[in-house]
Amino acid sequence: MTIKSNTRPVASAARDFLLTDSDFSRVRALIYQRAGIALGEQKREMVYSRLSRRLRELGMSDFTSYLAQLEAQHDSAEWQSFTNALTTNLTAFFREAHHFPLLAEHVKTCAQPVTIWCSAASTGEEPYSIAMTLIEALGNRAGNASVIATDIDTQVLEKAATGIYTMEQVSKLPQERLKRFFLKGSGARAGQVRIRPEVAAMVKFGQLNLLAPQWGLKEPFDAIFCRNVMIYFDKPTQNRILQRFEPLMKPHGLLFAGHSENFSYASQPFRLRGQTVYELDAKRGKGVA
Template sequence: MAVSMRDFLLTDSDFSKVRALIYQRAGIALGEQKREMVYSRLSRRLRELGMSDFTSYLALLEAQKDSAEWQAFTNALTTNLTAFFREAHHFPLLAEHVRHNTTPVTVWCSAASTGEEPYSIAMTLIEALGSRAGSASVVATDIDTQVLEKAASGIYTMEQVSKLPLERLKRFFLKGSGARAGQVRIRPEVAAMVKFHQLNLLETHWGLKEPFDAIFCRNVMIYFDKPTQNKILQRFAPLVKPQGLLFAGHSENFSYASQPFRLRGQTVYQLNESHVRHGKGNT
C-alpha cells in the first residue's frame, strides 16, 4: 500500500524505536522485513487510542514505563501460530519419557498461545499415565495476555479440532449445542491439569519452583538473538529434573552454544548428566 494511502506515517526513526522497545521489553528481535507487520498491528492501537502518529504513541510508552499500554504493545507484536499436536513427533517422546514415572509429572509449556499446545500435552499425559494422570500438571505461560484469556476458556471451533482422531475428540472434548453449535470445549478433567499465567521470559524472576520433567519452548527462540537464547537456556537447566527433556521448534537449533542440554533427537534436547541442578526457586 502506498504511503499516501495510509492513515499514519511510520518513519524510519519510529520503526527503529519500535524494534528497540520490543527487544528491551520482550527480547523479540524484529528484522527490517517486519516493517509492514509493525505498521499493520500498531496502527490498530493508534486508532483505538485516537492518536494521530506513531511518534506520539511511542513517546507515550516511554513516558509511562508502567502503563497498561505496554502489554497491548507487546500483545500486538507477538505472533501466535499454533495447533493441536503440532510437530506431532514430540508427543510420543514425551509419553515414553514419563510413562514409568513414580512421582507426579510436571511439564512447563513456556509459549502457551491460545492453549492448543498445553492441552495437547495434558492429553498426552492422560494417555500415557492412565489413573496416575490425576497427579500430573501442566504450567502454561505466555507473554500475551489476550491469547491466555482465550486459552483459559478452552473453547475452540470444529475446524480447529478437525485434524484430531475421532477417539481423541470424543475423549477430551465436549461438543457445543445451541449458541455453541460448531464449537467444542476442553473437558473439565483436562482443563483442571493446566494452569495458565502470564510470564515474560526476559523477566528477572519467573517465579517457578517445580523441577519439570519436560519444558516445551517451541518456535519462541526464533524471535530472540543468540545471546538471549543462550541466557534462557541456562535458566531452563535448574528447572529440569535429571535427564529432563527440552522440546524446541522445527526450525530451532540450540547446538551452537555451550549449554547444559545435549541433542537427543529431532529438535529434542536432554539435560546433561554432568549438569548439577542449582538455584532452586530463584528462577
C-alpha cells in the same frame, strides 16, 4: 556512516499514519527491551499493520506520539497491549506431532508427580495437547500430573483459559481423541467444542515474560516445551534463557524446541536426543525444590 531519512512511509500506498524510519527503529528497540523480540527490517509492514490498530483504538494521530507516551509511562497498561500486538501466535493441537510420542515414553519412566512447563502457551492448543498426552501415557497416575502454561501475551491466555475452540481447529484430531477430551457444543455453542474439565484441571495458565529477572517458578520440570519462541530472540538472549532452564529441570529432563530452532551452537548442558528434542545432562541438571 549513512543516515537514513526519518520520513519514509512503510509503502507507497496511501496510509492512515506515517511510520518513519525513526519510529520503526524505536519500536524495534522497545520490543527488544521489553520482550527480547528481535524484529528484522522485513517486519516493517507487520509493525505498521498491528500498531496502527492501537493508534485507531486510542484516537492517536501518529506513531511518534504513541511511542513517546509509552516511553514516558513505564508502568502503563498500554505496554501489555503493545507487546500483545507484536507477538505472533501460530499454534495447533499436536503441532509437530513427532514430539508427543517421545513425551509419552519419557513420562512413563518419570517419578511422580509429573510436571511439564509449556513456556509459550498461546491460545492453549499446545498445553492441552500435552495434558492429553499425559492422560494417555499415565492412565490413572495422570491425576497427579500438571502442566504449567505461560505466555507473554495476556489476550491469548484469556482465550486459552476458556478451553473453547471451533470444529475447524480440532478437525485434524482423531475421533477417539475428540470424544475422549472434548465436549461438543450445542445451541449458541453449536460448531464449537470445549476441553473436558478433567483435562482443563491439569493445566494452570499464567503470564510470564521469558526476559523477566524472576520467573516465579520453583518446581523441577520433567520437560519444558519452548517451541517456536527462540526464533524471535537473538543468540545471546537464547543462550541466557537456556541457561536459566537448567536449574528448573530434573535430571534427564527433556527440552522440546521448534522445527526451525537449533541450540547445538550454545554453551548449555543439553544434548540432542531426537528431532528438535534435547536432553539435560544428568551430571549437570540440578533441579530445585
